[in-house]
Amino acid sequence: AQSVTQPDIHITVSEGASLELRCNYSYGATPYLFWYVQSPGQGLQLLLKYFSGDTLVQGIKGFEAEFKRSQSSFNLRKPSVHWSDAAEYFCAVGGATNKLIFGTGTLLAVQP
Amino acid sequence: SAVISQKPSRDICQRGTSLTIQCQVDSQVTMMFWYRQQPGQSLTLIATANQGSEATYESGFVIDKFPISRPNLTFSTLTVSNMSPEDSSIYLCSASPGTGGRVDTQYFGPGTRLTVL
Numbered sequence: 001a002q003s004v005t006q007p008d009i010h011i012t013v014s015e016g017a018s019l020e021l022r023c024n025y026s027y028g029a030t031p032y033l034f035w036y037v038q039s040p041g042q043g044l045q046l047l048l049k050y051f052s053g054d055t056l057v058q059g060i061k062g063f064e065a066e067f068k069r070s071q072s073s074f075n076l077r078k079p080s081v082h083w084s085d086a087a088e089y090f091c092a093v094g095g096a097t098n099k100l101i102f103g104t105g106t107l108l109a110v111q112p
Numbered sequence: 113s114a115v116i117s118q119k120p121s122r123d124i125c126q127r128g129t130s131l132t133i134q135c136q137v138d139s140q141v142t143m144m145f146w147y148r149q150q151p152g153q154s155l156t157l158i159a160t161a162n163q164g165s166e167a168t169y170e171s172g173f174v175i176d177k178f179p180i181s182r183p184n185l186t187f188s189t190l191t192v193s194n195m196s197p198e199d200s201s202i203y204l205c206s207a208s209p210g211t212g213g214r215v216d217t218q219y220f221g222p223g224t225r226l227t228v229l
Contacts, residue, residue, distance in 0.1 A: 036220070043116075043204055044155075044220040090154065098143055098208055100218060102155045 002027050004093050006103035013081050014111045021076040021106050023091030033074040034092040034100065035065055044090065050074060061085070086110045114139050114207050116221035124227045125195055132191045133224045135205030140185035142209060145218065146178070149202040158203075161188045195228045202226070 005024045013019055025031055032051050036044040048059025055067040065076045074091060091103040115138040125131050135144065146158040159167045159180055167180040181189045192199050202225050206218040 034217070041225075043118075043222040044206075046217060046219065049217055094218075098216060098218070099145075099157055099160065100155075104154045 002093065002101050004091050004101050004103035006089075006091055006106050008106045009104070010107045010109070012109040012111060015083050016080050019076075019078045019081045019085070019108070021089050021091075021108070023074045023076065023103060024072050025074065025091070025093045026072065027093050027095065027101075029095050031074075032094045033065075033067060034094065035059065035063070035074075035076050036090045036092065037061075037087045038090065038105075039087045047076070047089075081108075081110055083110045083112065113217075114141060114209070114219040116205060116207055116219055118205055118221040118224050120224060121222065122225040122227075124229060126229055127196055129195055130191055130193045131195065131226060132189050133203055133205070135188045135190070135207075135221055137186045137207045139209075141207040142185070143207070143216075144182060144188045145206045145208070146180060146188075146190045147204045147206065149204060149223070151201070155204065158190070192226065195226075197228045200226055200228045 003026045007022050034049045035047040038044050047063050048057050050057050050067045058064050063078050067074050088105045088107045090105045092100040094100045117136045119134045144161045147155040149155050157170050158173045159169045161167045161180050161182040163182050163185050179191045202223045204223045205221040208216045208218045
């Protein structure tokens with residue numbers, strides 16, 4: 001079955017610290033992977049995506065993610081977190097049908 | 113990319129009534145999608161709406177409950193019919209330039225927060 005797992009429901013980091021949000025997927029075909037961010041009361045904003053090519057992808061707001069096929073993972077990273085990064089982060093996988101399967105999300109809190 | 117707006121942004125409705133949510137895209141797109149995000153939950157796809165064809169519903173969602181229109185390449189509506197408190201959710205519209213034969217990025221609207229009393 002196709003699925004996305006985000007093992008961490010809630011993460012708290014200090015401002016300026018590094019961040020890694022985990023995402024594992026199960027998908028029968030070639031996966032196309034996305035990270036979205038949702039601020040309170042807002043819709044989803046695309047952070048980055050992986051379709052093919054270089055497995056390390058750069059996104060907006062200083063985020064990056066690495067696709068590791070052997071581990072079925074697409075973890076999101078940021079070297080230094082800002083208070084404005086506090087939000088909920090969703091990993092999603094899609095395919096040729098263009099339908100997205102979302103993970104349950106990780107809520108990020110940033111301590112001053 | 114595509115910029116998407118939704119109306120209304122929020123509403124409080126009575127049980128048994130219906131609400132129609134509008135989704136407008138700033139450019140022509142092939143595929144539009146409707147998602148539901150229940151409180152504290154992730155997003156679940158309700159249906160895919162392509163212009164000129166009937167919407168395709170996911171398992172657990174039916175046309176009588178969630179009728180969808182797609183009159184042109186920039187607009188879609190979702191109606192939540194005969195509402196109950198269980199329908200209280202955020203409803204999000206997304207759009208993709210993709211044709212369905214290849215993957216493409218989905219861009220999301222701000223969502224409609226629905227509360228049913």
